[in-house]
Amino acid sequence: MNTSNETLSGSLLASIADGTQRVTAQADESLHDTHQALEHASRTMAESANAFRGNKTGALTDAAAKTEEFARRGMARAREMSTHARERATVVRDATAERVQAQPMKALLVAAAAGAATAMVVQWLSHSRRNY
Numbered sequence: 001m002n003t004s005n006e007t008l009s010g011s012l013l014a015s016i017a018d019g020t021q022r023v024t025a026q027a028d029e030s031l032h033d034t035h036q037a038l039e040h041a042s043r044t045m046a047e048s049a050n051a052f053r054g055n056k057t058g059a060l061t062d063a064a065a066k067t068e069e070f071a072r073r074g075m076a077r078a079r080e081m082s083t084h085a086r087e088r089a090t091v092v093r094d095a096t097a098e099r100v101q102a103q104p105m106k107a108l109l110v111a112a113a114a115g116a117a118t119a120m121v122v123q124w125l126s127h128s129r130r131n132y
Contacts (some may be wrong), residue, residue, distance in 0.1 A: 027086060
């Protein structure tokens with residue numbers, strides 16, 4: 001009986017670790033996508049500035065500088081959010097692992113209840129869609 005609890009605890013921990021890795025991967029992907037979008041916007045503004053270089057105005061130069069600053073701030077914020085998401089996922093993973101190890105049977109019951117609730121919602125949603 002103790003071995004089966006340990007096996008279930010291990011699989012639950014593995015599932016939590018997998019979920020944490022997926023969240024971290026999604027945060028990294030979002031950061032990468034944001035970086036690319038900001039680089040593209042910055043390049044576009046720089047190209048526009050170069051195209052109108054013959055017609056220099058203070059407003060155009062200011063707009064390019066503001067766009068570059070906006071891109072820098074956006075990247076810094078995206079990095080902060082990614083770091084925060086990773087740290088939060090690690091804290092949640094560690095806290096969950098401690099709880100599972102301290103009370104494996106309770107963790108198993110909670111996981112079973114969550115699975116049952118998810119199955120009921122999916123069943124309800126699929127039934128609701130068939131009626132339309």
